[in-house]
Amino acid sequence: MPKWAPERLELGHRVNNPASGVVARRAGFLKEGTQRQKFLADGERLDVDTYGRLKTDPHPAFDPLPMVTR
Structure with missing residues (x-):
């Protein structure tokens, strides 16, 4: 176990990928909001759901x- 651990972790995922939100919540992250038009992908602005733990x-x-085992 490391002696130092971060006080806070954050993650984000595109709103069009809800499976990533499921993984985040199962890992104990709480949804904190949606950042509108945060990512630019293929010329299109995409919203990002943000989670914190x-x-x-x-x-x-x-x-x-x-x-x-094999």
């Missing part, structure tokens, strides 16, 4: 995947 936030509850 604080060091003090509770750990997410999830069912761990089984380890696969």
